[in-house]
Amino acid sequence: MFPHARRNRLAALASAGAVIALTAACSSGGGSAGDTAGPSSGQTPSGAIKVVTWRTDLIQDGTFDKYAQEFxxxxxxxxxxxxxxxxxEGEVKTLMNTDDYGDVLGIINTITPAQLPDFFEPLGKQSDLEQHYQFISSKSFDGTTYGIPVVxxxxxxxxxxxxxQKAGLTDLPKTPDEFVQDLQKIRSTQPDTVPLYTNYKDGWPLTQWEGDVGSVTGDADAVNKLATIDDPWAAGQEHNVIDTLLYDVVKDKLTEADPTTTNWEKSKDxxxxxxxxTMVLGSWAISQMQAAAEKAGTGADTIGYMPFPVQxxxxxxxxxxxxxxxxxxxxxxxKAAARAWIDWFNNESGxxxxxxxxxxxxxxxxxxxxKDFGSLGVKYLELKPAxxxxxxxxxxxxxxxxxGLYAPDYRKRIVDAARGASKESLQQIFDDLNSRWKDARAAAGD
Structure with missing residues (x-):
């Protein structure tokens, strides 16, 4: 049997839901905002620390070793x-059933705000840290911050x-229809090029489409409003716009011929x-694609970044x-050494x-x-917390x-319907999703 504290941590992790929004649960333990550890606390950073990371590529290519040397x-x-x-997510979740999950780590998405004090050292009062850092609200609870984003x-x-350019496209699309038309021009002028690559087989790239909820309407409350409506896939709703576009590009054969054979690493080349x-991905992917272009001899400037095609x-x-x-x-x-790493990594590593x-x-x-976003006048939209x-x-x-809004399965279902691998229509899928959402809202009591 697990020791008492160990059982509590296991139960907390087991009860955490899918990756969508931050969730809350009762918790105890941890420290107060005054228990911060770091150079400012008067403690001298020393000892051996282990940084647990999702960036295995930066371990393999020696980048992290260079950071360690500088630090x-x-x-x-x-x-x-x-x-x-x-x-x-899966492996660290398992590690967190024990006390040994490194000294510094990226906070996994299934940890709820109320669980943060059970697993993580407080870094300081949120109001104080917000004088220097932005986007820390997602890993703050009850006025205390437990995590700072790396990017x-x-x-x-x-x-x-x-x-x-070869397709004669000089203006970026402002509507989903214009985007589809542009992909059709790419198909007709360059038959050996896949206009849009879904990375269906790897699955997780399809979840990147969910990140555009909010971009469609410019509404910072877009995700929160999902809890107030019964039909997120009704005409005009953000999910309808996003998922209809995915369906249309697949149905019009503007994606890879066999999505079951896609390859994420190969897609970079x-x-x-x-x-x-094109590929629908967060800005984190730009540098990876540019590095691939440099290696291929086409040059980093070959890779650009455009906003989701809705104004x-x-x-x-x-x-x-x-x-x-x-x-x-x-x-x-x-902990002092761990805090020194976090502060250095965010402020000095680049x-x-x-x-x-x-x-x-x-x-x-x-x-x-x-820089393309700057010249286009793209507005950055930070979603409001619940x-x-x-x-x-x-x-x-x-x-x-x-x-599973942030899981690939339901969008794989849309791709399968669009490519004829199932007999469902898009409207049937939307009706089913709306029905399940409505019933779930009723069960949640909102």
């Missing part, structure tokens, strides 16, 4: 090692500029060499939000800029990867409905 030059009494996980991503579409025209109030909108937030394991024996994202540090310049007491409501409804 240790400033803090010679600290030794940093890294542990990478490819199935980060802030914008949402949009990665594309090969040369492919679009394909878009770099003009074999793919609201005369402008494009891009939802922005944090990637993983680094937190400190509450059981770490070297990681956010290298990844093509916005910095969590207020006042930082936009990265070069998002009202206190309702942090888990959207998550609870989605879990009850068994849809």
């Amino acid at each position: 240790q030059a400033k803090y010679p009494d600290v030794k940093v090692t890294f542990e990478g996980h490819t199935d980060y 802030v991503n914008a949402q949009g579409i990665v594309y090969n500029k040369s492919v679009w 394909l878009i770099a060499t003009g074999k793919i025209g 609201a109030n005369g402008s494009w909108n891009s939802v922005v939000g944090p990637d993983y937030n680094q937190g400190i394991n509450i059981h770490s024996k070297h 990681f956010a800029a290298s990844q093509g994202g916005l910095s969590p540090v207020k006042g930082s310049p936009d990265p070069a990867t998002l 009202e206190p007491g309702k942090e888990s409501l959207v998550n609870d409804i989605d879990k009850q409905a068994e849809i």
Whole structure:
């Protein structure tokens, strides 16, 4: 049998829902906002710390080793090692059934705000940290912050500029219909190029479409409003617009011929060499595609980034939000060293800029990867957090409905219907999703 504290942690993890929105639960333990650990606390950073990360690629190519060397030059009494996980959410969730889940780690999405004090060391009062950092509300609870994002991503579409130019496309699409028409021009002018690549087989890239909820209307409350309506897939609703576009591009044969054979790693080379025209991905992907283009000899400037093809109030909108937030394991024996790493990584490593994202540090310049957004006048949209007491409501409804907004399955269902692999129509799928959502809302009591 698990020790009492261990059982509590296991139960907390087992009860956490799917990745949609931040959820809440009763919790105890942890520390107060005054229990912060770090150089400012008067403790000298020292000892060996392990940083648990989802970026296995940066371990393999030596990037993280370079960061460690730079950090240790400033803090010679600290030794940093890294542990990478490819199935980060699943594997770290398992690790957190124990006390040993590294010293610093990205806070997994299934940890609810109310559970943060059970697993993570408080970093300080949210009101104080917000003077320096942005986008920290998602990993704050009851006025205390437990995690700081490593990079802030914008949402949009990665594309090969040369492919679009060869198709005679000079203006970016402002509506879904224009986007489909542009993909059709790419198909007709470059038959060997896949206009839009879904990365269906890997699954998770399809969840990137969910990140554009909010971009369609420019409404910062777009996700919260899901808890107030019975029909998110009704005509005019954001999910209807997004998922109809996915269906249409597949139905019109503007995607890969056999989506069951897609390959994420290979897709980087394909878009770099003009074999793919576009992919719906967060801004974190830009630098990876540009690196592939440099390696292929086509040049980083070949890769561009466009907003989701809908305008609201005369402008494009891009939802922005944090990637993983680094937190400190509450059981770490070297919390001052762990805090020193987090502060150094966010303020001195240059990681956010290298990844093509916005910095969590207020006042930082936009990265070069998002220069296209600046020239287009794209507005960045930060989604509002849920009202206190309702942090888990959207998550609870989605879990009850068994849809999985941030899981790939329901969008795979749409792709399968569009390519003729099932006999469902898009309207039948929407009707089913709306019915399940409505019933789940009723069950949630809202």
